[in-house]
Amino acid sequence: MAKPEWLSNPWKQNPWFESVAVAQERARKRLPQPVYGALVAGSERGQSAGDNQAAFAEIGLQPVVAGQKKERSQATTLWGQEISQPVVISPTGVQAVHPDGEVAVARAARDRGTLMGLSNFASKSVEEVTETGARTFFQMYWTGERDVMLHRMQRAQDAGALGLIATTDWSFSIGRDWGSPEIPEKVDLKTMVRFAPKVATKPRWLWTFGRTGMIPDLTAPNLAPPGGVAGPTFFGAYYEWMNTEPPSWDDVTWMREQWKQISGGKPFILKGVSRVDDALRAVDAGVDSISVSNHGGNNLDGTPAAIRMLHPIASRVGDDIEVVIDGGIRRGSDVVKAVALGARAVLIGRAYLWGLAANGEQGVGNVLDVLRMGVDSALRGMGVASIHDLTPEHLLVPEGFHRTLGAVPAREGSHAAPAAV
Template sequence: MSAGPEWLANPWKQNPWFESVAVAQERARRRLPAPVYGALVAGSERGQTVDDNQAAFSEIGLSPHVAGHQAHRTMSRMLMGQEISLPVVISPTGVQAVHPDGEVAVARAAAARGTIMGLSNFASKSVEEVTATGATTFFQMYWTGDRDVMVQRMQRAHDAGALGLIATLDWSFSMGRDWGSPEIPEKVDLRTMVRMAPKVLTRPRWLYQFGRAGAIPDLTAPNLARPGETTGPTFFAAYYEWMTTPPPSWDDVAWMREQWHQISGRPFMLKGVGRVDDALRAVDAGVAALSVSNHGGNNLDGTPAAIRLVQPIAERVGGQVEVVMDGGVRRGSDVVKAVALGARAVLIGRAYLWGLAANGQAGVENVLDVLRSGIDSALLGLGVASLDELTPEHVLVPDGFHRSIGAPD
């Protein structure tokens, strides 16, 4: 990917292209107000799981060949009935106040790079706006509200053109963070803007983006609007609905999957699986796919890194359902390691949000290009022509790395 003509005409202006997710993160840090950036990087309690999600990848090695490489390599595959050009999928994340175009920009980037857009029901853009971009969209739901409300949300997603449903059930959202929780206002009104002005005014480029778009950061969730309502609830109202909804049983998971099947006949993914016994129960509930995940470190702190859980789960259920993972992916080599251990694809969250903050749609495309390049380099070095050739023998995993939790004897 080359720098655009705008930068070539003015070399003193910062090159909008970045060569790594780490650079995207640094640009996002410099561009975003501290509370917004803090919300992106925050994890539960002391952040042990957030740190382990990334550190665990560094424990896995690769052993490249010196000759006999494949001149032509491919990384496309099928996931939940959809062909994707690389095994990297946009994970659903809530309220994207990092850029005025939010999820619409992310969806356009996903469509441009041939992958799937995961859309949160806590998103700042409606499912109708997102599917109108032409992106292959999977709609994500929490277990919130009563059953009639959940069926209405499924029906709306189907009617808008969502091709899959992702149920996220692993969110425990501990309020305690050792470094303090980022401030998220109930709503952005004049009083809030005045109160937060000292922090916001230190990031004029971020403020200018929203001003130019004639918008203010939207902290409502339009996909949670009830029939007949024109606007969705605020983030905190949505959070209250989640807190006051009794947590689901495995029968509820099966019910949710069945309702979506009756409405659409389309596949259902369960996100947040970290135990072998839960993976087996998910198979019994009829899911098409499951995501090995700890909610990016925002679940219970001390949960093992997701990559440590992949192989034990994939070995037990990978022949029955598609296994994906999310958590800590920052490089193409991370993707290759996950696939070698049994994941069909990975989901990314913070990585694309940093790209969105750094350069909008083009920044998300840039992140996907960085990962694609890294995947290709790893395939080249390992001497394989496709992802399907990857096996655990292609990675060097230290003793005691894997965490097989809840595996039946």
């Protein structure tokens, strides 16, 4: 039997990693420091980014000593699609950690039977991603004039996107206590010379790009203007956002109505909900789903961990719309805790980016496999046959864990009040 390539090639290592933590460590070793720093850093002091992970450790699971289920199911439906596990790819910006970027991520999601979220700040076009056969949901920020936003919606629909994920609360904090990573306007010869000392120590990362003849692309092709070819740089997109008036709830309703008309009724998801009153407004605006999220701690620092805000929101609107969560998911038990507290599924971001950096498409698939195995292990240990059977009673949640922002008293005959856990 031939030896695996990683045994005979000094540039290779055993490609399998057994946890997201190992994927992160491999990404750290492989990537130039500014690139890795951009993946891990939250805004300002990183309070929200840190709490997103730490909060999961405060929740315990209740095991059984006998009566475990021989067969366990993770299959569910989300946004009108059947998925093999309650883990979905969250849209993230320019994925220059690997030359295949979002295309590699899409293939891994396709092969694992789950959904692909694609940012309009992605480094690959929506057409390239949907051509992989991945079931793609296009994420769009509230930036630009309305005719520009309509163009982006139509382009996503024409490419075959199955739904729209709207982010209306984006902000960009340049103040990070550990220093913000430098983001060049474009990658040209002058930039490469300036960054050479930082990337020269990462030859494997250079070799990955070098063998394709590519250089990291920091433009956003999905933001190309009508009739245009090239998209703006990061700073061009930032300028557009700075000159766009912040949206009202009427604007959210307009966005949903326009997408429904363009797409023929495909799902509309609002990402970034942290408050009960905003969740109720989202229901009134006609959205199909919300993601309870503080955007990985990259927006307003000091926002509670997403998992702390999940149950108060899901218990109020979970019977009306599908509720998902993103932020801090690193292991299968985290997924189980989120589903037990009311999430239909979770969205992952940094976890798959580390997998992409560590081993491309296979690394992303590895992350999804690790999470699948972790969910299965937790279900077995608790004697649960299906993720649909999970309830808060399967958890040990400390007093005062939940954070109810924007509390609204329940009206008789309306959304139920949050249940005590």
